Amino acid sequence: MFKAMLEAMEAQTAATLSEAPNARALWYHEWAKLFLRAYRPGETVVYTSAYAFPLEILAALDAVPFDFELAGAMIATTPAGVPTMAEAENRGYSPEICSFHRTALGASFAGHFPRPDLLLTTSYYCDGKPKTNEILAHIRQKEAILLYVPHEVTCDSVRYVERQLRRIAARIAEAARRKFDEDRLKEALRSSNRARLSHLKLLELLKNRPAPWGGSQLISFSINGLLFTGSKTKEALHDALVAELEERIQLGNLRPEAHRLYWLAWLPTYPSGIFDALREQAVSVPVCETFRVYWEEMNEERPFEALALRCLRNPFVGPASRRIDGLAELIEEFAIDGAILFATPACRHSNNFQRLLKDALASFRTPFLVLDVDIADPRGYSPERTRTQLEAFIEMLKPTSWGGS
Amino acid sequence: MEWEDGLKPLARKVLYTCSYIPEEIIVAAGMSPERFFGDPQGSAPETPLHPRTCGYAKSLLAGALVHPPPGTAGIVVANSCDAMRRLYDLWQAYVGQPAALFLEVPKKQDADSITFFAAELRRLAVRLEKDLGGEPVTRASLQEAVACSNRARRLVREVLDLQRDPGSDVGAAEVFELCLLGVTAGPSELCRKAAALLPTLRSRARRAARPRLLLTGGILHQANLLRFIEELGAHVVVVDTCQGLRHYAGLVDESQQDLMLALARRYLLKPACARMEGLEAWLRHLEELARSCGVDGVVCTTVKFCDPFAYNVPLLTERFSLIRIPFLFIENDYRWADEGQIRTSVEAFLETID
Numbered sequence A: 001m002f003k004a005m006l007e008a009m010e011a012q013t014a015a016t017l018s019e020a021p022n023a024r025a026l027w028y029h030e031w032a033k034l035f036l037r038a039y040r041p042g043e044t045v046v047y048t049s050a051y052a053f054p055l056e057i058l059a060a061l062d063a064v065p066f067d068f069e070l071a072g073a074m075i076a077t078t079p080a081g082v083p084t085m086a087e088a089e090n091r092g093y094s095p096e097i098c099s100f101h102r103t104a105l106g107a108s109f110a111g112h113f114p115r116p117d118l119l120l121t122t123s124y125y126c127d128g129k130p131k132t133n134e135i136l137a138h139i140r141q142k143e144a145i146l147l148y149v150p151h152e153v154t155c156d157s158v159r160y161v162e163r164q165l166r167r168i169a170a171r172i173a174e175a176a177r178r179k180f181d182e183d184r185l186k187e188a189l190r191s192s193n194r195a196r197l198s199h200l201k202l203l204e205l206l207k208n209r210p211a212p213w214g215g216s217q218l219i220s221f222s223i224n225g226l227l228f229t230g231s232k233t234k235e236a237l238h239d240a241l242v243a244e245l246e247e248r249i250q251l252g253n254l255r256p257e258a259h260r261l262y263w264l265a266w267l268p269t270y271p272s273g274i275f276d277a278l279r280e281q282a283v284s285v286p287v288c289e290t291f292r293v294y295w296e297e298m299n300e301e302r303p304f305e306a307l308a309l310r311c312l313r314n315p316f317v318g319p320a321s322r323r324i325d326g327l328a329e330l331i332e333e334f335a336i337d338g339a340i341l342f343a344t345p346a347c348r349h350s351n352n353f354q355r356l357l358k359d360a361l362a363s364f365r366t367p368f369l370v371l372d373v374d375i376a377d378p379r380g381y382s383p384e385r386t387r388t389q390l391e392a393f394i395e396m397l398k399p400t401s402w403g404g405s
Numbered sequence B: 001m002e003w004e005d006g007l008k009p010l011a012r013k014v015l016y017t018c019s020y021i022p023e024e025i026i027v028a029a030g031m032s033p034e035r036f037f038g039d040p041q042g043s044a045p046e047t048p049l050h051p052r053t054c055g056y057a058k059s060l061l062a063g064a065l066v067h068p069p070p071g072t073a074g075i076v077v078a079n080s081c082d083a084m085r086r087l088y089d090l091w092q093a094y095v096g097q098p099a100a101l102f103l104e105v106p107k108k109q110d111a112d113s114i115t116f117f118a119a120e121l122r123r124l125a126v127r128l129e130k131d132l133g134g135e136p137v138t139r140a141s142l143q144e145a146v147a148c149s150n151r152a153r154r155l156v157r158e159v160l161d162l163q164r165d166p167g168s169d170v171g172a173a174e175v176f177e178l179c180l181l182g183v184t185a186g187p188s189e190l191c192r193k194a195a196a197l198l199p200t201l202r203s204r205a206r207r208a209a210r211p212r213l214l215l216t217g218g219i220l221h222q223a224n225l226l227r228f229i230e231e232l233g234a235h236v237v238v239v240d241t242c243q244g245l246r247h248y249a250g251l252v253d254e255s256q257q258d259l260m261l262a263l264a265r266r267y268l269l270k271p272a273c274a275r276m277e278g279l280e281a282w283l284r285h286l287e288e289l290a291r292s293c294g295v296d297g298v299v300c301t302t303v304k305f306c307d308p309f310a311y312n313v314p315l316l317t318e319r320f321s322l323i324r325i326p327f328l329f330i331e332n333d334y335r336w337a338d339e340g341q342i343r344t345s346v347e348a349f350l351e352t353i354d
Helices: A002-019 A023-037 A056-060 A068-076 A081-089 A099-109 A128-140 A155-176 A182-206 A215-228 A232-251 A274-280 A303-312 A327-333 A354-363 A383-397 B023-028 B055-066 B082-095 B111-130 B139-164 B172-185 B187-202 B224-231 B259-269 B279-292 B307-322 B339-353
Strands: A045-048 A064-067 A118-122 A144-147 A259-264 A283-288 A338-342 A368-371 B012-016 B031-035 B072-078 B099-103 B212-217 B235-240 B297-303 B327-332
Touching: A002 A023, A002 A068, A023 A064, A023 A215, A023 A232, A056 A155, A056 A182, A056 A303, A064 A068, A064 A215, A068 A081, A068 A099, A068 A128, A068 A215, A081 A099, A099 A128, A118 A128, A118 A155, A128 A144, A128 B279, A128 B307, A144 A155, A155 A303, A155 B111, A182 A232, A182 A283, A182 A303, A215 A232, A215 A274, A215 A283, A259 A327, A274 A283, A274 A383, A338 A354, A338 A383, A354 A368, A354 B082, A368 A383, B012 B023, B023 B031, B023 B111, B023 B139, B031 B172, B055 B082, B072 B082, B082 B099, B099 B111, B111 B259, B139 B172, B139 B187, B139 B235, B139 B259, B172 B187, B172 B224, B172 B235, B212 B224, B212 B279, B224 B235, B224 B297, B224 B339, B235 B279, B279 B307, B297 B307, B297 B339, B307 B327, B327 B339
Parallel strands: A045 A064, A045 A118, A118 A144, A259 A283, A259 A338, A338 A368, B012 B031, B012 B072, B072 B099, B212 B235, B212 B297, B297 B327
Antiparallel strands: none
């Protein structure tokens, strides 16, 4: 079922791309191609977490990253999502655990996912992801590997993560029956550094009023675009987006914009109507938390150390205050009027950051809304309730007759 | 410095939140370790923690906000899980005093992780001195603390062996009370109490065999569950929880030159909590424990919203089903407000064993 979805997506986007360049079609096309590679015999398939594990290592070894959370999310965009989750629930997985993980487990029980050679994940962002990784490894009788990334950046923690990355690279090379070539890793880092520059360029373009892009597409790309980290595809995607955004700004082909929001955390995968409601009110989301560039240019000559540092500096590692750092500047630079935290119920680390975020935003006098909506499970979702919440929030953003907001 | 009876320094209390935090380092810093259980029976006021968070973390914050523990120099919070790392953030922001120290605890058990953890333990020792006013941790003070904790573990091991003995009249509830005393009053007090108790326990008359149970799970801050299992006529032969077997299993190698490394090894390699990497090893350990203790059933209890256990439970259920050992999973809210309902479940479970 999942493979058929990918094949349809690949064919459809290929048809679009044959007519004219299109960044969105290119992105979906590459995504479908990458996941379909995981079904091809002879490929080395590594289940991983694109948003957390440094994929440059996989790129250097031509291993195919298969992100079980993103694959589960894709299933959850369709009516097959709930029955897939039910496959896991019927085996005892509680509805209190993350619906992304229930979908991934259900899809694996139902035999929709490709066979892995290795399963590789990180200790961040959450406790559930490494657990799901181990359960999937148990189902497939394959090895699960955990990259443990400590809370603080210290000399010891950098060395610890670096050593783990070296071992993991060797283990992937063994699974891929290839010799690990550090020069290829350096090339992957060079590619990432170039993609970082085009990423910064995209962020500059998004400061434009009205925003040339944003909303659910931006948030979605900010997460699953990471699948291409360390590859030429990532650079090509950024270049295509930069060209499109520049053209939109130049031609004035932009949506009307009354208010600009900053979006934190993830987004619902099923049709929720959230972004339709925002669009109707001329509210844009020109920047989101997962699209911020938190890392410095990497030292290509010391690739493992550079990747270790990037892992350790991830805002979802360490104290929650890292997610707030630089927020005041961002609000000013992007002319942000308000912020939304998407709070899926099982996301313990993010939900327990709500109060800190609320207080920080209050100190910047930035209106704030928590959207308590499940990420992948539409059961119990009320579009009307969410719309009412959003409308009330947008009302707060409007300037009052006495000049305040 | 305060003095007790003019002879010994009255150690200042340092609270801790996880059995992966070595009490020996706190003792070696001249302070008194106490596992903090928060405000489990309190009125559970609103805390900055999200409602869908484990009751233990909520209770800790509620306890600190409503009844700040007196005479406390600080608290050590481990990076045990998502709830605990956010608890540390919120403690820093909304509690402040007593000051909180953070301890990184890897979820891995390999040599690199042990080396890294040892370095973290050295940093903890320095912070106990610098931030909480403890004494410098020296080789001699650490050696003494390790010896004391090892003595306590050996004594508890003897008590646990008596509890496990077929026909034993040493009840799980009274043994668990002793285990709880060890984590709240410290290893010295535990040694005194256990040494005094052991002769009495050894001389107990034997009693007719009862259904034998293994209790496993996360945090258990009271013996109520064990008490009502006993009232229902079953015998819990081993309690594999944070304050039970897992807290006391395995000794620190006192002969090691580097005691921090010895501590790191003991703590990371002790029987694992569900937070640790190694699902298959965890399942195998529990299966072997159940088989070696000859149990007739297994009860697993965890606090609701404890993800490390919640993800593992379906495979644990499957494992015991495969080896035909009846299994009961009980989710509790940490306060045990639904004790009546839990009692009914246990009663029904024991009927299936009979």
